[in-house]
Amino acid sequence: MHSINLHLKILIAILVSLGLAITGYQIYFLEIPVTEDETDDIWSLDARLEFQAVQGVPVKAQMFIPPLNQDYTSLNESFISNNYGVSVSQADGNRRVTWSARRANGPQTLYYRLVLTKRYSPDEVESPPPAPRVPIVLEGPEQVAADALVDPIRQHSADIETFIAEAIRRVNDTTDDNVRLLLGSGDTVLDKARVIDILLSNARIPLELVRTIRLESTPNQEPEVWLRSHNGERWLYFHPETGQQGIPDNRMVWWTGQAPMFNLEGGRQGRVSVTINNSEMNALRLAQMTSDNGTSALLEYSLYGLPLHAQQVYRVMIMIPIGVLVILILRNLIGIQTLGTFTPVLISLAFRETQVGWGIALFTLITALGLSLRSYLEHLKLQMLPRLSIVLTFVVLLIAGISLFSHKLGIERALSVSLFPMVILTMTIERLSINWEERGGGHSFKVALGTIIAATLAHLLMTVPALAYFVFTFPAILLVLVGFMLAMGRYRGYRLTELMRFKALTKQG
Structure with a gap:
């Protein structure tokens, strides 16, 4: 058991370190923008x-x-x-x-x-x-003036940098007779640069x-x-x-x-x-334009290198682990009961088209009507496969009816109900009905409510534009999520709802 724990800790450390290292390299060394509006x-x-x-x-x-x-x-x-x-x-x-x-x-x-x-x-x-520099040859008084300037400059300097700085300071002192002689009638920047060049050439700089x-x-x-x-x-x-x-x-x-x-x-x-x-x-668009650097090459072999229609699919798909993480936290840490892990995530994906409000209303309506049909079919003592086929057909007819009715009323948003995964709705109705029979209507309602809450929270997080851009641009961050999921896989402590439920026992003790 100790070796398994050690193996898990090492695996988590490797995944988290690798994810952070790749993401940090992209941000700090390749200078890929962290936000989409940068x-x-x-x-x-x-x-x-x-x-x-x-x-x-x-x-x-x-x-x-x-x-x-x-x-x-x-x-x-x-x-x-x-x-x-x-x-x-x-x-x-x-x-x-x-x-x-x-x-x-x-x-x-x-x-x-x-x-x-x-x-x-x-x-x-x-x-x-x-x-190597060759001194500029001067004649007569100009050479004398240059020597008169170079000697004190050399005394007040320690290296090339300080020599040049001192030469510039003295040449810009136009009250010096030697400087005026070398400048002649000009006093422009080019004239001063010419005199500085003369002085530095005499010092072979x-x-x-x-x-x-x-x-x-x-x-x-x-x-x-x-x-x-x-x-x-x-x-x-x-x-x-x-x-x-x-x-x-x-x-x-x-x-x-x-x-x-x-x-x-x-x-x-x-x-x-x-x-x-x-x-x-x-x-980011700028990085894609600069085709002659390593950043663009890395983007070319990232998700941005896919065709545009494929990018649209992966922008949605790559956020599914974020939704799964939300469900994992709600179930393992808080204790909210849902219909499995992936059903709320798939429902949250459907909310992308219907929006949350319409999605909850349509999901509730279809599920309630489907449960009523499932309860009726139970009295006929049908086997599971025919029963599921009938429920699925009913869901399709119900979706078509709602779409037609909403179109006649001018409620275009309700037309998006057709995008709901019909199989997921069918299985949801079936599992809720079984749950109703085994554990009662109250527990079934609680599970359905937990599923809606989990799907809503997952949808809200998965559709945050800044987060969606970050995960799509830096997919290595998902390795950090995997490390967190591995750590939660060994959690055996109390959930938040259990602490609240057993609070009365602690008071009595």
């Missing part, structure tokens, strides 16, 4: 290149586009143009689109669109570190210009300049004016380097306008 941000990025084509000259327009190896998932990428050839190439770690045409006249507009999301994104591919875009719903957005350097382990990002370290979460790298955003041949007056819009999408 949504995620979808960003639509539109870049519009406009220019005037020079008549009689071939047109070649090149523009940097965002890399696809960032912490985002691309849902759709499109290039919209009229009579232009389109090609995408890699250049110095950047992606670049090239539009080309043999002939073009007048105003031209080329579009680039990228739709992306943060969720279900693959791991970002770290760019390789840059080659690598530096790259990074153009970023904000993921905010704003029209005509200008790419913002950031700086990045490699410390031998990872990339460090800095704002060239504020010195802020670490690129914000709402920014996406567009391209790196000092090259302009676009290059135009055969055209003039070119300009690019960037517009970003935000929308929301159901997180």
Whole structure:
């Protein structure tokens, strides 16, 4: 007996642990949404290149586009143009689109669109570190000014990160004569980035210009300049004016380097306008759209991989264990008597079509009339099989009559009575009549009432939308239910109704 108890405990522990582990993996690692109404941000990025084509000259327009190896998932990428050839190439770690045409006249507009999301994104591919730095050669007073700035920066820094932060702070101090000399007549962000680059090159520290875009719903957005350097382990990002370290979460790298955003041949007056819009999408539908990640592959081999009509069936079927658990608790812990375990669950499934109120009324009416017929047939001393056949035929006729009568009265909800399982109703009538004969009408009424209560509670729980979605999406949670059922299978204690019934004995003692 001890070995059986140990075996049961180990089995329960394995089932519960396995169910929780699989569900937790889906939620925390695959990021499958826990609720059906959970949504995620979808960003639509539109870049519009406009220019005037020079008549009689071939047109070649090149523009940097965002890399696809960032912490985002691309849902759709499109290039919209009229009579232009389109090609995408890699250049110095950047992606670049090239539009080309043999002939073009007048105003031209080329579009680039990228739709992306943060969720279900693959791991970002770290760019390789840059080659060793060669100092930028200066002449005369500019070299003296650079040395005058580099020496104190080196004294006030301990590593690459602090060196860059100190260099940015000093370059933005425009009261320093050395800084003003190196800046010249310019005072823009690019001018400051150029001076910072000079200082870091003298210290042989690598530096790259990074153009970023904000993921905010704003029209005509200008790419913002950031700086990045490699410390031998990872990339460090800095704002060239504020010195802020670490690129914000709402920014996406567009391209790196000092090259302009676009290059135009055969055209003039070119300009690019960037517009970003935000929308929301159901997180689960979003997971199904991202076909290039592990989440979508897992969903493909889950219940979501079934055809839609089959999914509708399994959405109902997979909730049956929840109904069975309700019946188990009501019978084994509370002590409510029902007609078996599965009869109330099957009745609760019929309530999905008739709703609870109409379902209880129709069930009561059909059962009461069926019991009356069963009582009459008992006087004829028929065998069980003919008796059940007659009751079943009567139930069919009764269902048809109720449907016809309710249709004439305009009560369309009562037409759903035809969806009741006729065999279950027949067996229910038979078992209630036998119960009536063996244990009396009071006990039979109590069992029928317990069956209706259990079916109603099971129906209410099985039709909770959030619970139905959770069980369908994470079916491994049913293993936890099996573990609980196994534990209840060894319960030998008093039921709640028995405690109430024997309460008087405890008072007398």
